Amino acid sequence: MTGPADDAPVAPVVAARHVTVSLGGRAILHGVDLEVPGGQTVALLGANGSGKSTLVKTVVGLYPVDGGRVELFGTPLPEFKAWQRVGYVPQRTTAAAGVPATVGEVVASGLLSPRNWIRRRTRGDRAAVREALATVGMLDRIGDPVAALSGGQQQRVLIARALARRPDLLIMDEPMAGVDLVSQQAFADTLEELSAHGTTLLLVLHELGPLARLIDRTVVLRAGTVRYDGAPIEHGEPDAGHGHQAGHVHVHPHAGTAEAPGTPELPPGHAPVETMSVRGARISRGPEIPRSPRGPESARGPESPRISGGTRISPIHESPEAGPAC
Numbered sequence: 001m002t003g004p005a006d007d008a009p010v011a012p013v014v015a016a017r018h019v020t021v022s023l024g025g026r027a028i029l030h031g032v033d034l035e036v037p038g039g040q041t042v043a044l045l046g047a048n049g050s051g052k053s054t055l056v057k058t059v060v061g062l063y064p065v066d067g068g069r070v071e072l073f074g075t076p077l078p079e080f081k082a083w084q085r086v087g088y089v090p091q092r093t094t095a096a097a098g099v100p101a102t103v104g105e106v107v108a109s110g111l112l113s114p115r116n117w118i119r120r121r122t123r124g125d126r127a128a129v130r131e132a133l134a135t136v137g138m139l140d141r142i143g144d145p146v147a148a149l150s151g152g153q154q155q156r157v158l159i160a161r162a163l164a165r166r167p168d169l170l171i172m173d174e175p176m177a178g179v180d181l182v183s184q185q186a187f188a189d190t191l192e193e194l195s196a197h198g199t200t201l202l203l204v205l206h207e208l209g210p211l212a213r214l215i216d217r218t219v220v221l222r223a224g225t226v227r228y229d230g231a232p233i234e235h236g237e238p239d240a241g242h243g244h245q246a247g248h249v250h251v252h253p254h255a256g257t258a259e260a261p262g263t264p265e266l267p268p269g270h271a272p273v274e275t276m277s278v279r280g281a282r283i284s285r286g287p288e289i290p291r292s293p294r295g296p297e298s299a300r301g302p303e304s305p306r307i308s309g310g311t312r313i314s315p316i317h318e319s320p321e322a323g324p325a326c
């Protein structure tokens, strides 16, 4: 029998509702709406300066909102405490940051919050670190100083740092930047495995590239507003090279269904899709096509399967201000 709880709507993992953000006295985001249901993989695209990093930083609580609100797993951000469920890899800086730490230490730091920084590592922590490093193909470098790694390898260490806490939501800001092609493919495989286990992925990208096969949906920002939200498209830059008007966006080949009759309407609250080209044809609206096998209910609970079924780490309880691993 189906009880009332079974019928209860499942909250999106990420919900930004009419979010407005100002930085340095300038409005950067202008009423952005974004909902990411559990298990979905969303690419956030847009030109330089369109507000992608600002949006994801706002989602993880690094920037305050002027207006609107953000919810994670159905909880308004000011009350959100389950940061162990969230992994965040910022736009590439450096994993070394002048600190003479080893790869293993940097990854292990992702398991700690400011409140438990000096607690001893448990066996479960060590297993989580090793598993995360194996996932990004860096386990053999666990004892090396991060400063000795290439930029791409440092990026993989930062990704492992986020993976170590086995997040239900993983947000990454341009994770492919500076990563060589072979590593990009390996990284795409890693994300695919995470996604298959129900991890929700929000990825800031300039183009889909090797991640194209994973992407369920693309959202394009322009000048701090959502200009496209729908089927995967390769990139959200104006396409001068193809003779279309500036502002048109290209549809990824997988999005061919956008041409099909009976194209579903965008859900309420989503920005209308601007005119775009689909294999040479012009359409004015694109469907949102979430991958069906993983519905919202697939957002994992605490006992859901993890990257490879390894030893689980103890949950680390953090204060709301502690923020995600980043």
Ligand SMILES: Nc1ncnc2c1ncn2[C@@H]1O[C@H](COP(=O)(O)OP(=O)(O)OP(=O)(O)O)[C@@H](O)[C@H]1O
Binding pocket: 023, 024, 028, 046, 047, 048, 049, 050, 051, 052, 053, 054, 055, 091
């Ligand atoms: N801390 C800040 N203070 C003031 N302005 C900022 C700050 N951070 C970003 N901005 C401005 O906000 C706008 C959006 O920047 P943001 O980094 O979010 O864009 P982006 O789409 O991520 O760009 P990119 O692809 O180049 O990383 C830009 O005009 C940028 O100069």
